[in-house]
Amino acid sequence: MNGILNWISSNQQMIYIVILMIFVGIEVIGRVPSVLHTPLMSGANAIHGVVIIGAIIVMGKAESDNYVALVLGFLAVIVGTLNVVGGFVVTDRMLEMFKKKKKP
Amino acid sequence: MNGILNWISSNQQMIYIVILMIFVGIEVIGRVPSVLHTPLMSGANAIHGVVIIGAIIVMGKAESDNYVALVLGFLAVIVGTLNVVGGFVVTDRMLEMFKKKKKP
């Protein structure tokens, strides 16, 4: 209990950020029409590709003799990029069809 | 410029909290029907009464010989409480009329 309390007050700000972010995440897509469910999912999917940053850091810190780290990090960067690039491109393609809507 | 950057990265978390809070504030009331505008305003009014906490701190820290501080602090506490108590009570009264709505 006490431990938890300590943890809370030392990571106060982090906790606030997380909680607020949860509210934002929920509120922000609250009004999405069901036609957009799939593109939205795909867009969110691209956003969590931000994990690539972790991969880059891992990669960049790996000692040049630590082959395991190098290889794994390398893989991480590749798959991470896949997530980001693929995610955004696919989403964009899905959304092409809504272009027409603005015309009339 | 440099100063600003420094400030940003040293108050990073604060800035995040503020920005996220702005998003929450905007999103959270986005769907309010106009009949509720007045009660909502009144409710928000009560919430910013949280400033009373500052008043309490000021009051509690004032040296017992520093009369100016004591008096001003005392006033601050009173008006702060007015804001909080009055705010919430008025809002509640305004909202009484919506009680009936749930019946049918």
Next chain:
Amino acid sequence: MEFNILTLCYLIGSVTFILGLKMLSNPATARKGNLIAATGMIIAIAGTIFLYEEGGQKLGNYGWIFGGITIGTIIGFLAAKKVKMTAMPEMVSMFNGMGGACAALISLVEFGHLKDAMVTHGGVDSIGAVKWDLVPGFLLIVLLGLIIGSVSFAGSMIAWGKLNGKIKDFSFKGQHLFNIGLLLLILGLAVYLVFNISSSNYFIFYIIFALSLLYGVFFVFPIGGADMPVVISLLNSFTGVAAACGGFLYDNKVMLTGGILVGAAGTLLTILMCKAMNRSLANVLIGSFGGGAKAGPAGAKDQGHYKEISLSDSAVVLSYANRVYIVPGYGLAVAQAQHACHELEKLLESKGVEVKYAIHPVAGRMPGHMNVLLAEADVPYEKLLEMEQANEEFPSTDVVLILGANDVVNPAAKTDPASPIYGMPILDVELAKHVIVNKRSMKPGYAGIENDLFFQPKTSMLFGDAKKVLQDLVAEIKNL
């Protein structure tokens, strides 16, 4: 340990505020939301009183603290309970002012400490107690709290005075330029002080204080009394920001989040309110027609002829109708005729006439004004229909009785692109078989424009003060 519990209290506070505000924006949950936020507030306050500590040292002066809280609670509670429902916006404005004052007072005290430190230690160079490099930042926040708080306080007081009629609108040529100048002066002084504060020029702080109060007054003065709800909402968000400054000052998360929350939500709410009247915020603040309306009929070109109807005839028409819709407006509120109106409604119902109310979202002078007004007269909530529903019902309605409403039934909003209210959704009363309009004269309403409706064959005018007319109507119908 205790301090950690405090952090938790604050966390709870922040979350309840968000949840509360969220629930407040939905009729079904609004009331619960208000209670939740209140609970969070109590937790945060209690936590501060008993657990707050600075440098391992607890707060003192409990006597003063509890004294202040008790006094505030009693006054606040009574004031809020006693106030007439229709006078609530004034109350809100008043309480909002109190919040602003609180923020300003805090700044005054905190600056006082700084000043003492400087003076007693003889000036800048040997500032002693206060860590000098921190002063600018500290001062900046204190000044922000002072300025915003004072403006919000003074402004709210004026708004309050206007709403209960104590203060009349007042403006002079070029006032807007004057205001802008004043604002710039305040900011200039503030910036100067932040960087050059010294034991010799600290008095500037108090000048800024005075100027801010002045600005608050001049900011609200020229705005038409009818626009006060919007202004109050704006000042409301100001106070929020002022509270947030306190949050920075004491690195206090619940003040920070609560303040910002209100600041953001309040700003959006202000804009939404303007939208509901289909005007822009700028337009409201510069008061293009908010004040203009008082100037009476703008461009009252003759519209041809209108039909009058006698009390007795109206009595007959109403009591032999199957379905009657009442459209209440600002005039009903002015005449305080809500009870008489309810009387009439009950009487007609007893005669087998179906009576309903059609409520326009911006009828009256504050959102929900009509709901509040009629609720005060115990009109059952089910009888109040919103605009959309009502518009569907009008075609099958025999008589629409308009009591002191004008703009909200003005067809110009749909037909005349030049009209200031063009685009505002209105109640399509023309769809009904017969329309009876009660007002005291042919004078225009809030928007200060003519209303074609009054000149249509369907429409007949029933002149007189709403309350009087309604009472006479009731008498007439009883005698039928």
Next chain:
Amino acid sequence: MEFNILTLCYLIGSVTFILGLKMLSNPATARKGNLIAATGMIIAIAGTIFLYEEGGQKLGNYGWIFGGITIGTIIGFLAAKKVKMTAMPEMVSMFNGMGGACAALISLVEFGHLKDAMVTHGGVDSIGAVKWDLVPGFLLIVLLGLIIGSVSFAGSMIAWGKLNGKIKDFSFKGQHLFNIGLLLLILGLAVYLVFNISSSNYFIFYIIFALSLLYGVFFVFPIGGADMPVVISLLNSFTGVAAACGGFLYDNKVMLTGGILVGAAGTLLTILMCKAMNRSLANVLIGSFGGGAKAGPAGAKDQGHYKEISLSDSAVVLSYANRVYIVPGYGLAVAQAQHACHELEKLLESKGVEVKYAIHPVAGRMPGHMNVLLAEADVPYEKLLEMEQANEEFPSTDVVLILGANDVVNPAAKTDPASPIYGMPILDVELAKHVIVNKRSMKPGYAGIENDLFFQPKTSMLFGDAKKVLQDLVAEIKNL
């Protein structure tokens, strides 16, 4: 200095993510939103590569980094460009898996460092390099990233396989219990490891890794292929949380916020998707009828008789109608008949028949499935009406042509409280004068239930594969 710029980059990143997601949830702004988020991502990535530093030391191995990014970009870009519109959900699932894998790999590497430190320095007591008291916290986060990442990776791969038909549904008795057991085991091991990590038992980490992958597989296996969109959305939010773990690990705000954002939004989206089919998430995961449907007609009690209609007759009926509505469903997608369908539509239009499409929100197997499908065949967007509009139009419609749709036009949703789809809003095709249903048999659809519509006098069945039938219809009409 540079590091401060990085903070700014991250701040921008977080904000663009929020704005992007917000705009993505509105048809008018969706595409722009996607681009904005992408821009923010690029800023954050570039910032990391060039400005990130730890202990005043920059990143190295640029060769590897850029190599990896280039490869990833090329593959990702091509894959995303080449994929058929109707296969996009698979693609999304695949990419989502990649994200999960990335998170898991990061954890593996970070744990590797810890392990080396422990082994080379001979165990717990003299941990050296790594600050020992920080290990539990560090390990906890690493483990979270590993577990969630792996589950999301394995799960997504299975989902991907199911959607493109490579993997068939598979489940054994008590699988759900087995899954729960597996999950508990994983968590138990994790907790144990966090508190008792030592140079002798670190291998447990890799066991956890393996088990997590296994769990991911078994988690998705039993769920009906049709429910994959929901599952993918769920795994999507998992990956978000995994990314957030990375944010904690490196105290990196953009990873933290981005991850949590997707975690929260993804969870809500998952629930919304279930709502659109009016089922609960639990119901989907335990796959009550998602899988059942494949088992063919559940309780196919004889419904009396249905009318068949010949190709030629249908051709006549269609070409002499004034207004025809086409209701596309899953069958149309299976048959890949979108182009043939567009053919027919154009042909009828050329004959002066007004042809429109009525799109049910959950027609097909993913939200917007029909929109994607028809867009691929260049059906003008204006021709696609949403359920509400369509239902208003049906009464004035001569013929409704149902192509491989079933549940979305099943009146049981309105009439029969016992039905699994009861409460789901449907297309009221019965309102039209005549209904022609094309499917291959009387077999039920996704929900595995009978459809009274087929047995109504208004309705006539036109059996056969959608593509084939449509092509023949076109030919017939040409010959009229």
